[in-house]
Structure formats: C-alpha cells, structure tokens
Amino acid sequence: MHTTTPGEISRPIKRLIEKVVPGGNGIYLPVNPEAGAVVNECFPNVQAKLERDGGQMLCGWQVWEWPHVLVEAEFHAVWKSPAGALVDITPKTQNETHILFVPDPRLSYQGLAKDNVRVPLRDDQVIRHFIRVSELIVQVMNKGERISQYGHVSVPAYEILPLQEARGFLGVSLASGLRDHDACLCESGNKYKRCHGRGWSSVLGS
Ligand SMILES: [Zn+2]
Structure with a gap:
C-alpha cells in the first residue's frame, strides 16, 4: 500500500x-x-x-x-x-x-474485524471507485458465517477475484497519478470515466 x-x-x-x-x-x-x-x-x-x-x-x-x-x-x-x-x-x-x-473509549475487541473508514482527499471517480471496491471486498470476506472466521477465510474465487482485480487496477491507476478525466490505464485511448470507470459505475455506483 x-x-x-x-x-x-x-x-x-x-x-x-x-x-x-x-x-x-x-x-x-x-x-x-x-x-x-x-x-x-x-x-x-x-x-x-x-x-x-x-x-x-x-x-x-x-x-x-x-x-x-x-x-x-x-x-x-x-x-x-x-x-x-x-x-x-x-x-x-x-x-x-x-x-x-x-x-475510542466505546470500543473493545470482541473478536470481530471492523472495516477501515476512508475519506477521499479530492473529488475524483477513481478514488471513489477504489474506496467502494475496498469496502465490498471486506463485505465479501465477512459475509454470513465468515465473519466469525479468523486467519484464513475461504471465499469462492468468483466472488472475490473480480473485486481484487478491480482494486489492483484502481490502485495502480491512483499510484500513477491517474484522474478520472485522464486516459484509462488499459490504454484504450479513452478517458477513465468513459472507459473502465463507466463499467464500474454500473456495478459500484458513481
Ligand atoms: Zn479502460
């Protein structure tokens, strides 16, 4: 990270x-x-x-x-x-x-994970998508009885892989300074928001 x-x-x-x-x-x-x-x-x-x-x-x-x-x-x-x-x-x-x-005096450790709380530092779709997909990964990892599993959590690949791939793509995009109006990392020649951003908007929200 x-x-x-x-x-x-x-x-x-x-x-x-x-x-x-x-x-x-x-x-x-x-x-x-x-x-x-x-x-x-x-x-x-x-x-x-x-x-x-x-x-x-x-x-x-x-x-x-x-x-x-x-x-x-x-x-x-x-x-x-x-x-x-x-x-x-x-x-x-x-x-x-x-x-x-x-x-946080209200908190004690009860054996359960809590997701991170994230705040974007600028108004940008790439950051919003990165935050949303990070939240979804934690939700998938903690779905149903998985929430009480510790250490290795078994999650079907079809549930988690597309999210991890998206998070990797967005992480590399952000690390290279890419913003939503810049050319998408996939080299399609289109802006992020007209390329991968548009696809993920339909899944992740704007
Ligand atoms: Zn793209």
Missing part, C-alpha cells in the same frame, strides 16, 4: 477523526515493536503483552494517509503500560516509527 503516518493533523484528518470518534483527538504514539509481535495482529499482540507485563489494552483507530488520494482510519489496539504510557507494540510493514492514534 501507499499509505503512511500523516505528517500533521490536517483538515481532512480532523474530518476523519470526527467521523470515527465524535469529539475525539488524534495523538502521535511511538512504535516500539515487541519481540514476537506480528504485523497487523495488534489484538493478540497486546493480549500477550498484558499477560507478560500487565497494563491495559486501549482500542481506537490508527490513522493512515495516502497523500493526494485518501485518509483512512483502521481499528487498532495499543498497549497502556502500568505507568500509563501509550505504546504501539505492533510492528509496521513500512517500519513507521510513530503512528497517529485516536483512542
């Missing part, structure tokens, strides 16, 4: 924070990966830390930014030490040294 910890709490990030935790605040926390902790597995990581060293689990949202594309909030847990310090003990794929975190 192209997302990273935001350099500052910009206006769109304030909007995102207000959306996930009305009246909430973003705070920068250090990342101090715990030995044996696993990337993306914050809940088991913090649980194991509590059993070893005490303290508490604090749930909330980690804020990510894809510059010029979107900001998103991811359901996340950090460790509160017995002395009260907040630390993210989960290692990061891009080796970020700090995170932007929004504590």
Whole structure:
C-alpha cells in the first residue's frame, strides 16, 4: 500500500477523526515493536503483552494517509503500560516509527474485524471507485458465517477475484497519478470515466 503516518493533523484528518470518534483527538504514539509481535495482529499482540507485563489494552483507530488520494482510519489496539504510557507494540510493514492514534473509549475487541473508514482527499471517480471496491471486498470476506472466521477465510474465487482485480487496477491507476478525466490505464485511448470507470459505475455506483 501507499499509505503512511500523516505528517500533521490536517483538515481532512480532523474530518476523519470526527467521523470515527465524535469529539475525539488524534495523538502521535511511538512504535516500539515487541519481540514476537506480528504485523497487523495488534489484538493478540497486546493480549500477550498484558499477560507478560500487565497494563491495559486501549482500542481506537490508527490513522493512515495516502497523500493526494485518501485518509483512512483502521481499528487498532495499543498497549497502556502500568505507568500509563501509550505504546504501539505492533510492528509496521513500512517500519513507521510513530503512528497517529485516536483512542475510542466505546470500543473493545470482541473478536470481530471492523472495516477501515476512508475519506477521499479530492473529488475524483477513481478514488471513489477504489474506496467502494475496498469496502465490498471486506463485505465479501465477512459475509454470513465468515465473519466469525479468523486467519484464513475461504471465499469462492468468483466472488472475490473480480473485486481484487478491480482494486489492483484502481490502485495502480491512483499510484500513477491517474484522474478520472485522464486516459484509462488499459490504454484504450479513452478517458477513465468513459472507459473502465463507466463499467464500474454500473456495478459500484458513481
Ligand atoms: Zn479502460
């Protein structure tokens, strides 16, 4: 992915924070990966830390930014030490040294995933389609009894592959700076919104 910890709490990030935790605040926390902790597995990581060293689990949202594309909030847990310090003990794929975190006192971890909350950074159909298809992938992964499965989730290829292909296409489009009025990535010569964008609009909405 192209997302990273935001350099500052910009206006769109304030909007995102207000959306996930009305009246909430973003705070920068250090990342101090715990030995044996696993990337993306914050809940088991913090649980194991509590059993070893005490303290508490604090749930909330980690804020990510894809510059010029979107900001998103991811359901996340950090460790509160017995002395009260907040630390993210989960290692990061891009080796970020700090995170932007929004504590959410209403949340605790119940074994169920929550989708990210995403806000586009400009009005563009390619970004809207990327966000929508990302939401649909999570919905498919969590459909019916799949919601209570952890780790490997078995999903029929016909349900998930077209969405993953669309997300890949849109992700590459955005990474190369393509906007809805630019030539489509497929090299048809037509603008995105008159080419792949038109097809996906009928499936994903505008
Ligand atoms: Zn196309």
